[in-house]
Amino acid sequence: MTRRKFIHRLLKAGPLILLGAASLAKRAVPRKFVRALKLQKYPGPLRPPHDILEQSKWSG
Amino acid sequence: MIEAGQSGECRVRVNIDGVLRTVVYGYPCSINVDPIEKKPLSHFLPGTGILSIATVGCNLHCKNCQNWEISQANPEEMPAIFYSREKLFWSPEDLVKLTKQAGCPSLAYTYTDPVVYYEYTYDTAKLAHERAIRNVLVTAAYINEEPWKRLLEYIDAANIDLKGITDKFYREVCSGTLKPVLNALVLAKAAGVLVEVTNLLIPTLNDKPEQIGELCRWIKANLGGETPLHFSRFFPRHKMLNLPPTSLKTLDVARDIATREGLNYVYIGNIASKEGQNTYCPDCKDLLIERSGYTIVANRLKDGTCPKCGKEIYGVWK
Numbered sequence: 001m002t003r004r005k006f007i008h009r010l011l012k013a014g015p016l017i018l019l020g021a022a023s024l025a026k027r028a029v030p031r032k033f034v035r036a037l038k039l040q041k042y043p044g045p046l047r048p049p050h051d052i053l054e055q056s057k058w059s060g
Numbered sequence: 061m062i063e064a065g066q067s068g069e070c071r072v073r074v075n076i077d078g079v080l081r082t083v084v085y086g087y088p089c090s091i092n093v094d095p096i097e098k099k100p101l102s103h104f105l106p107g108t109g110i111l112s113i114a115t116v117g118c119n120l121h122c123k124n125c126q127n128w129e130i131s132q133a134n135p136e137e138m139p140a141i142f143y144s145r146e147k148l149f150w151s152p153e154d155l156v157k158l159t160k161q162a163g164c165p166s167l168a169y170t171y172t173d174p175v176v177y178y179e180y181t182y183d184t185a186k187l188a189h190e191r192a193i194r195n196v197l198v199t200a201a202y203i204n205e206e207p208w209k210r211l212l213e214y215i216d217a218a219n220i221d222l223k224g225i226t227d228k229f230y231r232e233v234c235s236g237t238l239k240p241v242l243n244a245l246v247l248a249k250a251a252g253v254l255v256e257v258t259n260l261l262i263p264t265l266n267d268k269p270e271q272i273g274e275l276c277r278w279i280k281a282n283l284g285g286e287t288p289l290h291f292s293r294f295f296p297r298h299k300m301l302n303l304p305p306t307s308l309k310t311l312d313v314a315r316d317i318a319t320r321e322g323l324n325y326v327y328i329g330n331i332a333s334k335e336g337q338n339t340y341c342p343d344c345k346d347l348l349i350e351r352s353g354y355t356i357v358a359n360r361l362k363d364g365t366c367p368k369c370g371k372e373i374y375g376v377w378k
Contacts, residue, residue, distance in 0.1 A: 032206040036073050036179055038085035046148060047139040049091070052162065056092035056112060058171040059126040060099060060198045060219075 070176035072117035084115035086149030087140035095354040103375030114171035152184035170198035185214040201244035217254040276321035286374035293330035341366040
């Protein structure tokens, strides 16, 4: 390949390279806010409601 | 970065097929009506009950955690409370209705850390706010700025844990860092949230007078001298069983230091203390709110002011 052909091809591919680099850069920057979606089913065991008027045993 | 199939530090946010999911939305592990003094909040609707909820999980791993059974649990192991056999989950609507039914003027997101059940907290707080119910956070505030600011729009009061005043303490005891917590404290105050601070004094780790003094100076300079500060008594728990409970003397010394550094409202918690639980007027020193444990014995405030000298007392009183 001649130098002229190589430069020509490089110029043609330029926008694609830029697009790819921009997409990578966008992915690399962590998003400031990501809202998690809810899972419908709780993965652990479930228990019936208790007397809510009773003070909690937990701190806080 | 949470890899596919893995959960984050908090154990409750999971990457399922490339989508971040919260597995605890709608599934609290604790729902109780507590006295607001238990949060602790001393300057927010004293003498009222507060519906208090939590799910499992926490993004810190404090070696001394008092609620480690739920904060450090995997959701697979810790039972959640179901709403009814027909409808298992508690929607934000259900929680707001329950708060009203229980006759509580406010709802607390507490016990573990509301920042890990963020979406549930946010949606419920937004709805509660629309229905004229006040929202309270009890949190270590280990959270990024953007989600914190969004949540604060619906929060009326917060008790924020400032566990120590050095990054070393946060790294070694809590597996976290100090800077985000300080930033969150400043942002909460700037957002108009009633902020009270809790500092758990752990023997040999953060109870030296100079450390206490530094913490108080930071609060005075960044949050203001009117910010209530609660020194809380440590008890050996979880992975920190080698240290004794904090002595009453250490708590009294801490209270003296804080007062000397210019903090107007300093309290002692997790221990019976006559003076350390009462509210006094910072100007004329008159007794304003007398407490015994979580009970209000007398509230002499007059429209949020000292009845003797007329000083306006920082707080939300009705």
